[in-house]
Amino acid sequence: MKGKSRGKVILPCNGLDKEAGTLAREMALKLAEEGAELVCPVLFQRNPARYKKELGTGELLVIDGCKTGCASKLAKDKGLKIAGRLNVTEMLKEMGIRGGKKPVPDPEHLSRLLAALGGPGEEEAEGAEEVPSGLFTAHVEMNEFMEGKFFFKVPKAGYFFNENDCWARVEGTRARLGVSDYVQQSASDMVFFEPPEIGKELEQFDDAGSLESTKTALDIISPVSGKVVAVNGELVDAPELINQDPYISAWAVEVEMADFEGDRELLMDCEAYLAYLKEKVRKENQERFG
Amino acid sequence: MGVPREKIDWCPTIDYGKCDFCMECDNFCPHRVFERREGEEKKLVVAHPENCVVFCRACAKTCGPDALSFPDKKETTAAIKRMREEAGGDEG
Ligand code: SF4
Ligand code: SF4
Numbered sequence: 512m513k514g515k516s517r518g519k520v521i522l523p524c525n526g527l528d529k530e531a532g533t534l535a536r537e538m539a540l541k542l543a544e545e546g547a548e549l550v551c552p553v554l555f556q557r558n559p560a561r562y563k564k565e566l567g568t569g570e571l572l573v574i575d576g577c578k579t580g581c582a583s584k585l586a587k588d589k590g591l592k593i594a595g596r597l598n599v600t601e602m603l604k605e606m607g608i609r610g611g612k613k614p615v616p617d618p619e620h621l622s623r624l625l626a627a628l629g630g631p632g633e634e635e636a637e638g639a640e641e642v643p644s645g646l647f648t649a650h651v652e653m654n655e656f657m658e659g660k661f662f663f664k665v666p667k668a669g670y671f672f673n674e675n676d677c678w679a680r681v682e683g684t685r686a687r688l689g690v691s692d693y694v695q696q697s698a699s700d701m702v703f704f705e706p707p708e709i710g711k712e713l714e715q716f717d718d719a720g721s722l723e724s725t726k727t728a729l730d731i732i733s734p735v736s737g738k739v740v741a742v743n744g745e746l747v748d749a750p751e752l753i754n755q756d757p758y759i760s761a762w763a764v765e766v767e768m769a770d771f772e773g774d775r776e777l778l779m780d781c782e783a784y785l786a787y788l789k790e791k792v793r794k795e796n797q798e799r800f801g
Numbered sequence: 802m803g804v805p806r807e808k809i810d811w812c813p814t815i816d817y818g819k820c821d822f823c824m825e826c827d828n829f830c831p832h833r834v835f836e837r838r839e840g841e842e843k844k845l846v847v848a849h850p851e852n853c854v855v856f857c858r859a860c861a862k863t864c865g866p867d868a869l870s871f872p873d874k875k876e877t878t879a880a881i882k883r884m885r886e887e888a889g890g891d892e893g
Pocket of ligand 2: 815819820821822823824825826827845863864865866867868869
């Protein structure tokens with residue numbers, strides 16, 4: 512299928528450290544054959560303007576070789592918007608393969624990776640995307656507080672928090688999950704949201720998707736247990752919503768809860784979180800500014 | 802969590818068979834959980850487990866060689882609930 516990767520821009524790992532890297536590079540070359548534009552990480556590092564046109568028009572797919580995630584880091588450093596991402600080591604792991612230490616691609620590994628790319632995997636979520644419920648429409652009032660030069664908001668009611676600064680907004684047996692204003696401010700500009708699979712069963716404190724900002728990477732740690740019934744497609748397209756409106760439109764995941772009464776024991780309500788956050792920010796300021 | 806932090810068993814464990822002391826995890830974590838030990842064989846140790854945020858696993862993602870592991874989350878959750886019940890006494 513020539514041309515099926517047209518409109519995609521690929522930023523692969525440089526691929527000279529170990530096998531996974533060389534595989535990332537080979538995959539990128541393969542996708543280029545199918546019409547994708549390639550971004551050379553080394554040249555891009557030196558001269559980002561060289562790729563201005565490609566990056567301005569296409570969807571960016573980043574291919575990392577290993578967990579070090581150099582390609583992702585590079586994309587973040589340069590403030591690029593990442594539309595999709597692959598990690599060769601993780602893909603191999605799922606296939607029960609351990610990548611080699613030498614920077615030589617095993618052709619068998621490569622063909623399996625490419626098969627995984629062409630197969631369902633990539634876009635499958637589309638059809639499965641259930642419609643989020645219309646339950647979460649009530650107006651949310653906010654408490655605000657200043658600590659040093661920082662200004663924070665916390666909802667007044669209806670939200671439950673864990674100590675990982677993630678919230679669950681609860682309506683009946685449904686909850687929407689997201690991250691607090693504190694996360695948004697300390698992580699700075701969000702550039703990537705990777706949602707969990709719809710249908711995934713979450714235990715309390717499981718990962719419910721991951722986020723990346725220009726400064727850091729973090730998981731959304733689910734305050735509640737239950738099943739993922741919807742993900743926020745808008746947030747996938749515009750992770751910066753978290754910076755603009757962390758508590759309402761930037762919900763990440765909707766969950767049909769399994770045991771809210773049980774989960775609740777280990778959560779803070781709005782009032783408790785407000786107190787917790789004030790104390791946390793006060794301590795941080797103290798450490799930072801003495 | 803209603804339980805003193807030091808009673809909760811949650812922090813990363815470094816597998817020294819895998820760790821290459823790249824220090825990515827320490828660079829990443831803002832909570833001073835790790836400590837560097839210049840000139841020692843174990844150049845990085847988990848010096849302050851109590852500073853680790855319960856249920857956070859973020860540093861593991863930065864570790865290339867997959868050298869960081871965490872306790873079982875379910876067990877930790879159950880243990881916290883148990884301690885809370887014991888502390889709360891029997892309420893009927
Ligand atoms: S789990 Fe989180 S808080 Fe604990 S050491 Fe790792 S990054 Fe730091
Ligand atoms: S990131 Fe992993 S390999 Fe690097 S110092 Fe930490 S534990 Fe060791």
